[in-house]
Amino acid sequence: MNLVKLSWKYLTFRPLSTGLNVLLLALGLAIITVLVLMQDQFEKKMNRDAAGIDLVVGAKGSPLQLILAGVYHIDFPTGNISMEEAQKLSGNRLVKNIIPMALGDNYQGFRIVGTNHDYPALYDAQLQDGKLWEKPFEVVLGAEVAKKIGYKKGDEFVGSHGISEGSHEHDENKFKVVGVLEPAGNVLDRLILTSVESIWFTHDDEEPEEHADATEDHSEHSGIGFQESVAAKGFPASDQARELTTLLIQYRNPMAAIQLPRLINSGTSMQAASPSFEMARLFELLGVGITLLQGLAVVIIGISGLGIFIALYTSLKERKYDLAILRAIGASRVQLVLLIFLEGIMLTFMGAALGILLGHGFLSLIISQSEQGVVSSLQPWIFLKEELWIVVYALAVGVLSSIIPALAAYQTSIAKQLTKA
Structure with a gap:
């Protein structure tokens, strides 16, 4: 006797009831799948983007905003800091290295970041071309930027003011693409990198020809370390006071983690924020919303489990005569129990498979609607080992929903049922 084939026949005999139960279970599991995928990829991506950065320094304001803008480039900067204070901080004995960043422009929504060569080196970035x-005004494109805008080495473009698309363009200066980075799966993929001087000169009120000489004078300093790149001796004599947006700091020793943030926050007009601390706070806040969504998914799955139980129990009452016939032709009580459990397991397995596919499909739809930002860099069709637990969880719901109907099937009396007929 083929129990699997027989179970499938019983399920397809009531397609509407079966389809409704499968869909309800799939919706709950789809929510859990999306949460698992996003939580796993977000945490890994956030940790990867912040690797090697001990402290972020910028204008006073929200520490979380400073981290999101300076490390992940997904928020507005808190403001600018003076070059004088940045230079003083660079000489502190607790500082191993400082990476300067000047923000303020974009191209088609992708941020143009003025920095030095230490920044791509921080992520071990490799050049594709x-x-x-x-x-x-020479720039290097991140892999995602090059793919989206279709630019390659030698192409030129004009940046726009601000960090979001739609602002006025800086027609006076054109950026020239001199390189494209290899895909790395980190924040560099979504950035356009250039020198700090490029950002400064773009926002000068001077005409391009007036600082053409300055551009040549700075060509040898544009990509080198912070100490040389921002030193006052590296600027033209007529240069005005300059500003930076953020500083990415690496500690010289563990003592710096205790002393340096307090020194900056209390002794300067700048603000220091720790990426690890602020992201831990962010994930803690997000955890409340994730827990609520998970609770909603569990409720939906519970309702679907109840629906499966009702469907199996109702179906059992209607086919007790069929079960009695099966017993009469040689089926054992255990086989009848297995028949009911197989129906519940097949129902929930279909729901699990459909739910996981719906979850990946929904995440893919979200990503397709977000051309830039962290969401756009997520991978919707990566299957995690945690998703196997979703299948196990679904099958457990099927087994639990089948226990009472299976016990009822076990107690089926051949004589009683055939006598009624």
């Missing part, structure tokens, strides 16, 4: 910038 060309070289790193050497002169002002």
